[in-house]
Amino acid sequence: MSDLIMVALSGGVDSSTVAWLLKQQGEPIAGMFMKNWEEEDTVSGCTAEDDAADARRVAEILGIDFHGRNFAAEYWDDVFEHFLAELKAGRTPNPDILCNREIKFRTFVEHARDLGAKAIATGHYARRRDNDDGTVSLLKGVDHNKDQSYFLYALDQEQLSHALFPLGELTKPEVRELAARADLPVAAKKDSTGICFIGERNFDQFIANYLDAEPGEIRTSEGTVIGTHQGLIHYTLGQRKGLNIGGLKDFPEAPWYVTYKDIDHNVLYAEQQTDHPTLMSTELEAGQLNWIRRRPEAGERLHAKVRYRQPDQTCRVESINDNGLVLSFERPQRAVTPGQAVVLYDGDECLGGGTITKNNAPLPEQLLRTLNKESVQA
Known part of the structure; x- marks a missing residue:
């Protein structure tokens, strides 16, 4: 070679x-x-x-x-x-x-x-x-x-x-x-953004070519129906745009944010508080772990990011093994999203990370009532 x-x-x-x-x-x-x-x-x-x-x-x-x-x-x-x-x-x-x-x-x-x-x-x-x-x-x-x-x-x-x-x-x-x-012809070329295979096109229109989406209700945490979603695949936690909720007489004219996706019942939950409790987590679980040079130890204090360009967040490794880890945060984290990556740092060194599987944000009250009712019926 x-x-x-x-x-x-x-x-x-x-x-x-x-x-x-x-x-x-x-x-x-x-x-x-x-x-x-x-x-x-x-x-x-x-x-x-x-x-x-x-x-x-x-x-x-x-x-x-x-x-x-x-x-x-x-x-x-x-x-x-x-x-x-x-x-x-x-x-x-x-x-x-x-x-x-x-x-x-x-x-x-x-x-x-x-x-x-x-x-x-x-x-x-x-x-x-x-x-x-x-x-x-x-x-x-x-x-x-x-x-x-x-x-x-x-x-x-x-x-x-x-x-x-x-x-x-x-x-x-x-x-x-x-x-x-250096007189390179791309010196002023605009940076590419987003995902290549979607490019500048509308995400929802693109995904509709590959996945079927079933519309369903949008509810508040207490169960009030406030709109209709176009399929849960089109939404993510913390999302503000694209909800098309407005003109509700019992609610102020303020932005709505996705707070929870109930896959089993095809219900999307939303609230008008950007820091609604259902959006805030002090702990997460992650799997599919990869450690570059060393695996963190339980009890170790590090920094983590749950999304790109997020400032480093102080965290503690509560438990860890080959299959997963539990991480707690010094400050509540907004929109900790299953499927996204949590990446851990020791100073400037990236130790590795994993795929978020669960956050500990409280479930919407209406969903808890539904689950309790189903449990009793079962």
Whole structure:
């Protein structure tokens, strides 16, 4: 295997700057573009063709070999089907985390190695530290506004040991400045947002092409019917937009927030308090755990994030084993959502995390009455 480094060129400013930086350092590099979604599916808003053209153009400017690969089949099997299954089960999945583990740092790596690469480099804002004991650690990027370690928590030692993150010590403004100084054609290109296979399109319209949704009632915690939902797959905890609740004579004209999804009875609960008790949790349970370098210990005090870009939250590991953990928080957390990731940190080091399975927010009063009634009847 040669000293070649394969850069994951996406056609954006971050990965393009990575390639330029490595080239400036004299590293032998090549670029590879991943196509993870078939554009023949016209409901998608992906811009893979334009992005591939930008990636190829950057490679030509830098004078490096360019490779294109289609991972759409792998993405469908390893990421998208899981995404649909989680939505159908009433949870809110994060496909970017699974994409990193299964596609960018597995399938991509396999193809890079077939082309003789010893390592890969990506545009993630994160850092890798090589430890004296031969292990590697994943650290936050120095730009805490862009830090993407949250999305990388599911990687293992093998995946990280061959990964380079040249942007980890830089801020986003510095990256754009470097790209402009290098005359890269993507220096001012807008950052991609959201999930690639949905792109700029309406999420509900997109998902309707793959999953059937059964409309049902929207109720307050006390059981008052206040509207109709379009299917629980279209909603997540804390959501404000898209509820279409208004003009209720017994309620003030104020925003409504999703507080609970009752999958068994197909009922959506909502309240007008952004910090309603049903939305607030002091504890969570998580499974499908992955620890990068070490597993936390019961009783250990750490910091955690239950969503991307959330400020670090002080927490305590109440219990932990191979199958799951229980985590408590110093302050109540809003909208702790099953299906999302909880990621733990010891200072700047990302220890790993897992998928949230349960929060301890109180159930709506009306649902408790329904469950008690069903229990008595049974």
